Amino acid sequence: MPPPTPRAGTPTPALDSDGNPVITTSGLTKVYRSRGREVTALDGVDLHVREGEVYGVIGQSGAGKSSLIRCVNLLERPTSGTVTVAGQDLTALAGRGPRAGRELRQARSRIGMVFQHFNLLSTRTVQDNVELPLEILGTSGKERSRKALELLDLVGLADKAKSYPAQLSGGQKQRVGIARALAGDPKVLLSDEATSALDPETTRSILQLLRDLNRQLGLTVLLITHEMDVVKSICDSAALMEQGRIVESGTVSELLATPDSELAAALFPVDGEAEGEDSTVVDVTFQGEAATQPVISQLARTYNIDISILGAAIDTVGGLQVGRMRIELPGQYEDNVVPIGFLREQGLQIDVVGQERPALVQEGAK
Template sequence: MGLRKVYRVKRREVLALDGVDLHVRQGEIFGVVGQSGAGKSTLLRCVNLLERPTAGSVAVDGEELTALGGARLRAARRGIGMVHQHFALLSSRTVAANVAFPLEIAGIARAERRRRVGELLDLVGLADKAGAYPAQLSGGQKQRVGIARALASRPKVLLSDEATSALDPATTASILELLRDLNRELGLTILLITHEMDVIKRICDSAAIMESGAFTESGRVLDLLATPGSLLARSLFPLPGTGLPDDTVALTYTRAYDEPLMSELTRRFDVDVNVLGGAVEEVSGVSVGRLNVQISGANRDAALDYLSGKGLLVEVAGR
């Protein structure tokens, strides 16, 4: 909470984190999205104390890491797994040996290491690659090895540092599906950083937008989608652009409606409704719809109020 991180670079101070408050609920996937230089990686490294914050505190699973040091901190870190952008595999070790590496460091007996490695490779779908070397694997397979290794010590929290940014779209989708499956099957809490809004849309329960070392907004993704003026909502579902009529209205809804709302508008308020386009997408496991409509007539404002009262997010282009 209140994380602040200042670096000294050539006799000047660079503020990387500026009072960041982050709360990730147990068992959820929380995404932090932002451009390069926003402070995302610094935040992640402060969470597992690879970087010590200049000010503020870090608590994971009820234990304040910033109050620990030495052996106690190393023990606490074993409850936090880390997945890297560029895999960070040891090229001279086989897949099985890479996954076993943290278990060796922890002093786990060989028989138990072998059993655990087999379990993990089966979990990530690489049981047949145990004897292969990293150079023989595709990018997606390398990342699966990295995920298996991160889970070796049975962490309760998994940190993902741009885990899909080096992958093609199809492989990205498979890795995100794996992370969601692990979250559900193991009750794993996942904190991921990304610069891709599609990652937030596909698997995150909650999210934050980060700029210049601070959160500009954060919350549950579905709540943000229903919040007027939300930057996240506008990034996931951009408002109508140029070329559309000035009276275009964007309607966002996060649940199905049994009643024919557009027909009801024309009957109740004597307005003309012209549907210009729309789409339904899966966001955080829920179908979210965006409809662009043109509504005209003397009772237009009353019609918009009616839609808002039905739980739709109503945004008028140009406002």
């Protein structure tokens, strides 16, 4: 596989730490043609999802998220580029023409997918819905119902096996959708806005379920969403999509450590306006160990400066304890190089707000 070409401002995808990429797309492009007009939905997308992680792709509607996730199991044929899932080049299996050949269909049956609108068959009971993928795989009747009941138990709906989808709430329907997606023992689960049609509380419980499944079964989850909260609560890694491109990507801690990261700022917003003209505003991000050190009081004592805290928050992002604080130091940036250097030495992520970043600072951050 050729190494991905890092675009300016895009952190190189981390493949090093733990695990191999399970889903890889390279140079994925999708162009829709209708009546002579061309719309580019995907514009050279390189995505790397590692085994066992929850990977969130976030973007506004029209950013190309939906096309991306549909290209991963080739429900949409990419115009160019390749998709590799679990070591198998799906684009090579696709063949020509819109119809999916046997090999591609087999590969698809090993990729689970859940949908925003659940897509359950209304004429089948919950159990029969979960059995559907097994029917397609040709599993015997007894084995089918055993497996379906086991999966319904796993998602907490064992008592609803004989109900029809219309008798269930949205959250329950999505649980059925998840159980169905797991029926073929997939290694990879694709989630297409799975929580977007649900209320906040149900969203949390479905995300929790996805997280549990990810942990228990070692399931790799690729999800697309337009809700930052989804990424915040369950994703290990995330990518931001805009106009068919991935603008930023990386693990959550990498993103938080990236200066000026839009995703990090959105995942973890801090507000606060500077009070005086002659001051420097700095965002301090704590992760893990650093969060426990009394750095701000150390800073004040060491350099004898007055620090105002404009805003602060502590939260868990992707299972990681993160704190962020916006502080105001007296004097221009040039006067504060030394205190800022001190903060960096403490292993903190420092972003100077509202200022053209000197090259030196960017260098220091990397």
